[in-house]
Amino acid sequence: MLRQIAQTGAGFRYYALVPSIPNAPITNMNRIQQKLQEDKKILSIYFTAGYPNLIDTVSILQALQESGVDMIEIGLPFSDPLADGPTIQESSTHALRQGMTTKLLFKQLKDIRKTIHIPLILMGYFNPVLQYGVEKFCAKCQEIGIDGLILPDLPLAEYQLHYKETFEKYSLLNTFLITPQTSEARIRQIDNATNGFIYMVSSASTTGVKSGIDTSQEKYFKRIANMNLKNPQIVGFGISNRATFEVATSHAKGAIIGSAFIKMLTQEGIAGINPFINNILTQS
Amino acid sequence: MNYNVNEHGYYGDFGGAFIPEMLYPNVEELRQNYLQITSEESFQKEFHDLLKAYVGRPTPLYYAKRFSEKYSTKIYLKREDLCHTGAHKVNNTIGQILLAKRLGKHRIIAETGAGQHGVATATVCALMGLECIVYMGEVDIKRQAPNVARMKMLGATVVPAMSGSKTLKDATNEAIRDWINNPEDTHYIIGSVVGPHPYPDMVARFQSVISEEVQKQLMQLEYRNAPDYVVACVGGGSNAAGIYYHYLDDPKVGIIAVEAAGKGIDSGESAATSALGKIGIIHGSKTLLMQTGDGQITEPYSISAGLDYPGVGPMHAHLFASGRGEFISITDTDAMEAGLELCRLEGIIPAIETSHALAIFKERKFKPDDVIVINLSGRGDKDLNTYIDYFNL
Numbered sequence: 001m002l003r004q005i006a007q008t009g010a011g012f013r014y015y016a017l018v019p020s021i022p023n024a025p026i027t028n029m030n031r032i033q034q035k036l037q038e039d040k041k042i043l044s045i046y047f048t049a050g051y052p053n054l055i056d057t058v059s060i061l062q063a064l065q066e067s068g069v070d071m072i073e074i075g076l077p078f079s080d081p082l083a084d085g086p087t088i089q090e091s092s093t094h095a096l097r098q099g100m101t102t103k104l105l106f107k108q109l110k111d112i113r114k115t116i117h118i119p120l121i122l123m124g125y126f127n128p129v130l131q132y133g134v135e136k137f138c139a140k141c142q143e144i145g146i147d148g149l150i151l152p153d154l155p156l157a158e159y160q161l162h163y164k165e166t167f168e169k170y171s172l173l174n175t176f177l178i179t180p181q182t183s184e185a186r187i188r189q190i191d192n193a194t195n196g197f198i199y200m201v202s203s204a205s206t207t208g209v210k211s212g213i214d215t216s217q218e219k220y221f222k223r224i225a226n227m228n229l230k231n232p233q234i235v236g237f238g239i240s241n242r243a244t245f246e247v248a249t250s251h252a253k254g255a256i257i258g259s260a261f262i263k264m265l266t267q268e269g270i271a272g273i274n275p276f277i278n279n280i281l282t283q284s
Numbered sequence: 285m286n287y288n289v290n291e292h293g294y295y296g297d298f299g300g301a302f303i304p305e306m307l308y309p310n311v312e313e314l315r316q317n318y319l320q321i322t323s324e325e326s327f328q329k330e331f332h333d334l335l336k337a338y339v340g341r342p343t344p345l346y347y348a349k350r351f352s353e354k355y356s357t358k359i360y361l362k363r364e365d366l367c368h369t370g371a372h373k374v375n376n377t378i379g380q381i382l383l384a385k386r387l388g389k390h391r392i393i394a395e396t397g398a399g400q401h402g403v404a405t406a407t408v409c410a411l412m413g414l415e416c417i418v419y420m421g422e423v424d425i426k427r428q429a430p431n432v433a434r435m436k437m438l439g440a441t442v443v444p445a446m447s448g449s450k451t452l453k454d455a456t457n458e459a460i461r462d463w464i465n466n467p468e469d470t471h472y473i474i475g476s477v478v479g480p481h482p483y484p485d486m487v488a489r490f491q492s493v494i495s496e497e498v499q500k501q502l503m504q505l506e507y508r509n510a511p512d513y514v515v516a517c518v519g520g521g522s523n524a525a526g527i528y529y530h531y532l533d534d535p536k537v538g539i540i541a542v543e544a545a546g547k548g549i550d551s552g553e554s555a556a557t558s559a560l561g562k563i564g565i566i567h568g569s570k571t572l573l574m575q576t577g578d579g580q581i582t583e584p585y586s587i588s589a590g591l592d593y594p595g596v597g598p599m600h601a602h603l604f605a606s607g608r609g610e611f612i613s614i615t616d617t618d619a620m621e622a623g624l625e626l627c628r629l630e631g632i633i634p635a636i637e638t639s640h641a642l643a644i645f646k647e648r649k650f651k652p653d654d655v656i657v658i659n660l661s662g663r664g665d666k667d668l669n670t671y672i673d674y675f676n677l
Contacts, residue, residue, distance in 0.1 A: 079448065079580040080566070082460050083304040089447050101578040126302060127565040131579030152304040153565065177305040181467050186308075204306060204467040 031119040031147045032173050032196045035070055036232050042254025043245065043280060044071040044234060045261050046123060048091040049108075050100030051077075052265055057108045059270050061116050067277035069118065073150060073256065074109075076102060076124030083152050085208040087259040091266075102132045106140050113145035121175070123150040134163055138170040148173035148196055156186075156193060164193075175199050180220045184227070191229045200224060200233040200252060208259025210238050213247045221251035242280045287532035287599070287608055289488075293481025296606060298598035301480035303568045306464040310472075311568075313387065315482045321386050322379070322489065334378050335493060338411070339368045341375075343494075345501035345657070350629040357650040360511070361632070361660040362498055362527060371635065371662030372491060372523045373404035377473055379490035381408040384471035391415045391470040395459040397424055397452030397519075398589035398637075399431025400662060401475030406440035416440040419458040421451035424589060431666060449583045452593055456567050476520025477597035480568030484525075484597050491526030498657055499530055506655055513538040513650070516659040517641040519555070519591035521600045523661035528603075538610060540648070541600060542641045544586035545613035555584035556613035557596040558604045566595040572604065587616040587670065588636040590662075618643040620674050623664065635662030636670060 035042065045064055049057050057074070064072055077092035077100050084092070112120070122141060129137050129151065141149070149172050154163070156176060167174050173196035178187050181204060190198060202217050203210050217238075224233055232253035239248050240260035248255040257280070264276045293299050293315070303311055321327055335341040343363045352359045364372035377394075384392060392414050396402030402418040409416035418435055422444040425432055435442050448454040456474075463472045477484040477491075499509040514531055516524035518541045531537040546554035554560060561572035566581060573595035574582045586592040596604075603609030614622075623639030626632055634642060638661045650656060664671065671677065 079582075080453065080457055082457055082567075083306060083464065085461070086447070093448065096580060103578070125565075127575070127581070128579035130564055131562075131575065131577065153302045153568070155302060155305075155308070158300065158302065179306050179309075179467075181309040182305060183309070201306060205465050206306075206461045209465060 028171065030171055030173060032071065032121070035119050036197060036253065040070075041249040042070045042234060043277070044073060044254060044256040045069050045277075046073040046075055046256055046258035047261060047265065048075040048077050048088060048095050049105045050095030050098055051091040051262070052094070052269060054095070054098040054100060056270065057105065058112065060273065061112065063270055063273040064277065065116055065118050067274045068281055069277055070254065071119045071121065073121045073123040073258075074105070076105060076122055076128055078125040078128060081125060083206055085206040085259060087208040087262050091262050102128050102137070106144065109144045119147045120145065121148040121150055122146055126151050126154045135166050138166050138172055141172055142170040146172065148175055150175045150199060152177055156190060160193060177201050178224070179204055180217070187224070187227065187229070191231055194231055196231060197253065198229065198231045198233045199256070200235045202235050202238040202248065205237060207237055211240055211244075213238060213244050218247065218251065221248070225251045245280050285606060285608070287603065287606070289481070289485040289599070293485070295484075295598045295602035297563070298569070298571045298601040298605070299481055299484060300570050301568055302565045302570060303480045304464070306467070307460070307480070307568070310463060310467060311480050314486070317387065318383065318482050318486050321383055327382060327386070330382055331379055335375065339374055339378065340366060341493065342497040342501070343367060345498060345505065347505065348630050351626065354629060355645040355650070356652050358653065358655045360502070360505070360655065360657045362494060362657055364494065364523065364659060364661045365632070365634065365638070365663035369400070369404050369407050370665060371400045371404070372494065372526060372659070373401045373475060374407065375493055375526065376475065376487050376490040376522060377401070377404040377408045380471070380473045380486070381412050381414070384414070384473070385412060387471065389469055389471035391417070391466065392473055393417045393419070393459050393462050393470055394473045394475060395419045395452065395455040396475065397421070397455065397592065398666065399424070399428040399435065400590060400666065402440070402442070403431055403434050403438070405473050405475070406435040406438035409440065410438045417462065418442050419445050419455040419462070421445045421449070421455045423450040424452065424455070428589060428666070451583065452589075453581065453583070460567065476522040476593070477525045477599055478520040478567055478569060478571075478593070478595060484569065484599055487522055488525040488529060488599060491522050492529035494523070494526035494659065495528065495530040498527065502655070502657070510534055510537050511655040511657045513540055513654065513656045514659070515540040515542065515641050515644065515656060517542045517544075517591060517637050517661065518596060518600055519544070519593045519637065520595070521597040523659050525597060525599055527657065527659040539603060539608060540644065541603065541609050541611045542644055543611060543613045544588055544591035544619070544640055545615045546585045546587070548615055549613055553585035554613075555586040555592045555594075557584075557594065558611040559613060561596070563601075569595070569598050571595050571598045572601040587620065588640065590635070590637040591640065612644050612648060614640040614643040618646060620671070623671065624675065632660070633664035634660060635664050636667045638662055
């Protein structure tokens with residue numbers, strides 16, 4: 001619901017969305033939080049900015065939104081992506097060779113909120129953010145309408161000590177990863193440190209290396225589901241099609257597809273987006 | 285000021301553990317256990333017994349008379365080139381393999397550039413009967429064929445790193461990715477004082493046997509346990525960390541770090557990180573590294589494969605930023621000539637990495653009674669082809 005919270009002398013009215021979750025610290029719910037409240041399974045897609053072509057960013061975002069995707073992770077390419085397997089490595093190298101930079105990506109996304117209304121997350125490694133300037137980066141994200149960040153190599157302790165205030169100042173949700181090896185105590189710490197979702201890495205692996213979901217992974221999904229965490233979980237790594245999406249989302253709020261989507265883009269380009277997403281979202 | 289690591293894994297502003305969550309359990313296991321395990325009496329005994337009987341320690345501290353006369357000062361060489369496998373690298377691999385065994389790991393991975401650390405890792409794996417996988421850039425595999433053969437003879441599997449520029453930094457990326465994919469049974473033996481905490485400190489501690497010996501040897505030779513200067517080449521910086529270690533907090537001892545200028549600092553083909561680098565994150569550590577304005581890590585160049593790393597260990601970044609260390613960069617040409625000069629004056633063929641440290645006397649003058657200890661970190665056998673090509677021998 002909308003509630004009037006302030007009125008200025010000039011007669012402008014400011015409204016804030018009051019969230020229905022109790023104790024939520026952010027009164028102005030961001031697009032990710034709103035999306036997570038919907039009674040549906042979330043499909044999130046990752047793609048590398050600047051791939052296959054430097055100028056494809058906006059077209060890919062539009063095609064994804066039109067085909068019914070719930071959320072998008074825009075990958076900021078990095079020269080040394082430690083947590084990524086060959087598919088995302090190659091797409092990153094290719095994007096960088098074509099001239100993708102943080103500045104260029106921000107330029108491409110300048111007017112993105114005129115056409116895209118679903119949640120947008122920037123995902124990348126910490127060094128390019130550090131070089132851009134963390135505060136400047138966050139301010140730019142807010143200006144464009146980015147809702148959250150995923151920086152796998154910015155660890156929890158560093159974030160809390162040095163960057164949490166800045167991220168929150170610019171209303172950016174930070175997302176942390178957990179893996180089958182993450183201890184229960186640490187999962188609880190991570191759950192306390194964020195107000196969006198937890199990125200549940202499906203297996204001990206880099207991206208796009210293992211495919212499919214086996215019974216030991218399902219056990220892990222159930223174990224996490226039974227922890228009754230404050231934040232919903234979205235599963236990533238190893239999700240590639242309708243079958244794996246269904247298994248993952250039977251124990252979690254949603255799932256992320258990255259490498260499989262990039263492979264499809266390599267083969268079929270932007271025209272392949274709609275059929276690829278349809279295939280995942282259409283009930284068999 | 286303290287030049288050692290603090291409880292949070294930082295040297296001043298440098299260090300830390302910027303790692304993805306997938307690596308957290310393994311790195312955390314190490315962090316929680318490395319000090320306790322390595323200080324146990326049984327560990328220390330096994331470590332020092334192997335250093336003595338297997339590696340051949342203590343290595344001599346040799347007064348280089350003719351070399352000293354040439355530059356009118358007193359130069360001692362710490363002969364790490366006489367270690368088993370031909371370089372200081374084995375001090376660290378012995379330490380880490382003993383630690384890995386105590387942590388119950390039975391699969392060992394490593395990265396290598398020139399192949400020296402790969403050989404040192406393959407050697408200790410053979411010694412302990414553990415599986416060994418070494419990642420090496422595809423480009424380096426071609427230019428360091430003899431070391432690839434040595435690793436294979438020692439029973440290691442050498443996996444080419446095909447990503448990025450296919451050299452040391454990419455081999456390190458591949459080793460880290462292997463660790464992510466094998467989180468339960470594997471230990472990653474990093475070869476230098478780089479990577480996430482606790483690696484820089486752990487590797488420095490294993491290499492600190494070098495300065496520990498220098499203290500004792502110098503007492504016998506010069507009736508003092510500290511020289512006026514300690515000098516070492518720095519790529520990642522493990523041999524340097526080893527010879528600086530016990531002198532870090534002694535302000536009377538000058539610390540000189542020698543980086544590879546390649547074809548010249550401004551040539552675009554250089555590995556002089558202190559001159560060309562900016563603070564950033566590489567391989568899980570906040571340190572000085574060579575990068576573009578956009579934060580992409582760039583490829584360094586040096587004639588010496590052991591010095592072409594785009595970063596530098598966080599200890600060295602702190603020594604540079606605080607002014608504690610004096611950083612000098614030496615070109616390919618000057619290094620090669622200094623290497624040849626040591627051959628002719630002292631009958632020692634040094635590794636090209638080490639030749640950079642030997643080349644400082646052309647531009648850095650010392651007093652006649654200064655006592656200078658240079659870490660002669662490795663022997664030059666592995667570099668014969670490069671020397672032969674360079675000098676048309």
